[in-house]
Amino acid sequence: MAGTTEPAPLWAEGVPDHLAVPVRQWLYGVLRDYSLAARVAVWLKLPSHILDTQDPSATLAAFEDETNPMLRLEIIDATLGCLHRVLETAHHSEIGIAAESVMELEEILHEGDSAFTISRDGSGLEWRINETLHATYDKAVEAGASMAQTAADHLRAAFSEAYGIKPDPSAAYSRAIKAVEAVASPLFLPNAPEPTLGKVRSHLDQGRHKYEMVIADKTGAPASIDAVVAMISLLWHGQRDRHEGGPTSAPVTQEAAETAVHTAAILIHWISNGSIQKK
Template identity: 60%
Template structure:
């Protein structure tokens, strides 16, 4: 078990409070993270990709040392610009040939950055696909997501992709709640449709929800109820109902249509992770 390091004065004072995370690029991380971007840019020639994708000033690529100019770039009007550069560098790093003749492998650079961000108390971490930054979340919640993705991929390769995308959209440095919620729905559909609607020509989560609701007597949970017998699937059906009805931006123009909030998107992603894990790991089974 890894024990989290705490500074001497905090240990002596018996402090166990959760550390405040730093947004943007705090001063104590500026040199190591900028050095990381420079090293990656020199090793894999990623400067052009990053500069073009982020629409950075042409002065960077026109300079005598574009990689160094990129690593030292700042914008007084955008205090997130360098984290966007780190994010775009990760995306470029994810696209290079991992077996090329490099001084260091791409995964080594990703591991180094994750260590820097974690030890420096950054509010950001590397996403599950390794191709960008996401907001750092509680390790227990992240573990739940990882286990759900593993279970989905074990059921069918790439079935966990929607859950990964939902997480990235909910917790990325530029969150997109609508996309996060939509991908959360698709994540559950990816594992539920083949199990509960294998012959349906147009299976949807709504159809799965209706099928399980009407056929509650046909299924049971692997977990026991208060009498020691397999529990019913009421909890799963209600969670499906919550996820399905909560997507208020599915159709526009209706009296109950609403934009998806960030809080709703995050909740939907974790509800989907739980459902995906239950379904893909046979937590819900036929009697």
């Protein structure tokens, strides 16, 4: 996660020894109180003997696999996901109690300098990133939702795909593009039957003289939209796995996916807040 996290020595990956007991105790309490052991075990396709023990919650909370060092994190992630689903139909009072449990885990991870944190909606784990970057993302989600809820949904999904415990760079990049399309297409191509980010890029590129930024350039006049066109071009052309078989086709790297998500966040914030205006 180079470039998006604090220096590696500050944060511990996996579940190190100093976090093992607190995390196990937290898992046991949540698995027991919400009867989640069976759901989590089935979700992760774990050995059935776990559920045949006298106390499946305790067995699952302590379960390890030497061949899969990420398993404990996967169990925590799945537990949060199952709890999130259960609470979608729960009574308000139960939601409050569960939120306290989630906050308890977040405190354990934070105080133990874990490289992982809980996602904003509490549905799983994600890699911890710099708070400034996360704040930019949060503002973009809020701004995007004000224009199109699908933009916020796509951006949340892009972030989860990029920073979840099992990142999917290709999916993250694709979602980032969709998030920008959701706010840019209605604004710049309102009548286009099949708008894409590529068509938005062409529209702005060819119509630079029609738009300006709310920020001034060095002369004091409204700045051109060159930076916007450059960022959209970077995002659009950088998705090298959009089509297979071409001479420049290539898998999306983790670093590229992270950059795409944060580029999309800035573009969504600018577009949604009116930073790009018609002259």
